[in-house]
Amino acid sequence: MNNETIFALSSAHGKSGVAVIRISGNELTELFHKIINKTEHTPRHAYYTNFQDDNGDLIDQCIAIFFNAPYSFTGEDVIEIYSHGSPAVINKIFDYLRQHGCRIANRGEFSKRAFYNNKMDLTDVDGLIALLDAQTDKQRQSALKSLTGQDSKIYNEYRNQMIEISAYSAAILDYDEDDLPKNITDKILNKTKDLLSELQSTISSWHGSRALRNGFNIVLVGETNVGKSSIFNKLVGYNRAIVSDIAGTTRDVVSTQIDIDGYLVNISDTAGIRETNDEIEKIGIERTQAETQNADLIIHVYNEIPDTINKNEITVINKSDLLKDKNNPDVIYTSAKTGDGFDELLKIIKTKMFDLMSGTESHVALNERTYEYLSVAIDELNNAINLYDGNYDIFAEHVRRGADAIGKILGVITTEEIADATFSQLCLGK
Template sequence: MNNHDNIFALSSGRGKSGVAVIRISGNNLQEFAKEIIGHNTITPRKTYFTNLRDDTGEIIDQCIVIFFAAPHSFTGTDIIEIQCHGAPAVINKIFEFLRGHNMRIATPGEFSRRAFYNGKMDLSDVDGLVALLDAKTDRQRAAALTSMMGGDSEIYTDWRRHMLEISAYAAAMTDYPADDLPPDISNTIISHIKTLYTAISAALNKYSVSHAIQCGINIVIVGETNVGKSSLFNRIVGASRAIVSDIPGTTRDVVSAQMDIDGYMVNLSDTAGLRDTTDKIERIGIKRTTNEIENADIIIHVITPTDSVMTVKKDEILVVNKSDTTDSKRIKNAIYVSAKTGAGIPDLMKTITERINEMSGGGESVLMINARTYDLIKTAADELKNAMSIAGDDYDILSEHVRYAADAIGKILGVISTDEVLDMTFSQLCLGK
């Protein structure tokens, strides 16, 4: 991959659309921009209505062309943006035209990679962009946008700066004889490390929230056979905003649907009834149900009005279905619903929403932690803990540990980066980003 190549990509989605956006990134695109626009001078960021012509002079399409001069562009390079009609034939013809001008199609994430190399985004911002392009619900959008706009980077940068300061300070201690140092210097250093450690641990503790926002909150419907689990599943799916997307790997007897409840993504699963059975296939279903329960954030436990009163477990919502068959509501700690008539479903949805909000701390902003950043934050926390255990003995080693912590955070930002990390981060992006 060469950073000096002129690269192009379709930045808008594939398929028939009113308008498609093709972007070109390169080091010196002004002349080419003038040529296609057909003006001797052009102003950056101005829109030009252009009859885009191929090399024989034939019009390919009527387009809007905008030229962004480096460094004031998404990538920090020159960029030409062509807005053409969103027909595959138009797009293909423009691609062909660009190829003929010594340009090549970008690899996935290559535009963002350039933005990173040119200091337009750090890796944490790129993580945010990846998540934003994936966002299906409003909470996902909000968390990803904060991260992409540098909200998370600010926190990481602040932590790292503190760590580097502490590390340098501790290292400097070794240059002085112990008697010359202020008596409480060790305590001061340790208390600074402790403050950082507390902040980082708090962020780690919220990983489950961040994970739930990004990957969805798992809600599982359980109960004995015939209590109406599947009927209730259909009711709930119908009562919430459907997310049109497939969860990979749901071809199994546990049926799942992805939906949007109060802006949160929810993975709702209907399960096989739990009961003792000798039937081999049913037992596989029950095993899967057990797995599903283990991964559940919230369990909807369904019973019928004739069942005996039971205690409700912490993560459970007890639901009495088939309320249409009785007038009594003798089971006190349960929500009465009828999957058949829809009675009580709004109450159930309200309770589910309350539970989700409790779980997520009411939408207060949290660092958007992913698998890559989780390990690095954990490493930083561990290194700070190591540093604290050395208290007052060996400033050199203490300084080293804090330095390792700073390096871990530096890797999150990409200040310290390996090609492997970069490849992993950018390859998640689609073409044209």
């Protein structure tokens, strides 16, 4: 890590009432005194200042706060300037800072410094990234759990247990059997098995975790003209997709995001599947097939009861206003025309969604990186148990590797690449 003084706009770009400019570096007392035009200050105290350049010309009227190391976001000295939020003011302050030996920060550089100064571990940073991305309330709650260290706590427990198991099993090698507590080998093996099942339960929420973070994917499929676009519009709440009685109207996948009970939902309307010579419609049908592969839930729309009902999908019989017989309990009858059946449709969508998400509240939030290392840890514990043949040397080594994998999740054991890949997801000013 370098010890240059960095700065960035931490609030949103463009015009705003107030802009927040954050500066971080090793020794910022002198710079702060210039900004507030004083010779001393109290840390974490808000100073109202007529912020002037070196010629004494007014830059802006601002509030400035000094956070002394290590009691700051980065663990270094940090200055926050709250100026008026216009591009002209922000640029003028940036010029001033450049003239005083500061440089613009790279993406995620503040968080990177916080990480290297032990202010945050990598799962906390994951939480920060997720919180900045959060669009819905459930995403906010899950992100805050990681950010405030609740996920780290769980991972640290896993890691400590593995280190302990590994140390015990290594100790067996060094002692006579008579000197060791009775049943120690059984105890070690059982402890490892318990831990393994805990990790397996955690990783089982991966699918839900991903849906929570990226959105629960619902795809509407079915033949042309059954009313997919009409249902889509009703669920979305406005006329997003074109509805017409001309078969093949929807030729591309039309997607939008909605919020259902705090969960982010991606809902897609697709081209109806039929034999066609229309080149564009053919591409649309291919896209439909691709879309269904990523679906968490498929709503298959028909106008009459199909020969086989796929239990993995929701089967909807639309245009129920034209039907007399509506008694099949395995399907949902809807009418996009009258609105009939939509309460029931939404209810079943929620049930399916809650089922998938149910594990996410009690477990850590998983992302690609944490999922990968958690899988490694599970493999290693599995290897330790399955390959055990009385040789504690190999057993201890597998468990130790499992502990290393969890260490990589936390960033306790880290390579520059892992850390960089995480920080680069952050925006400037974080």
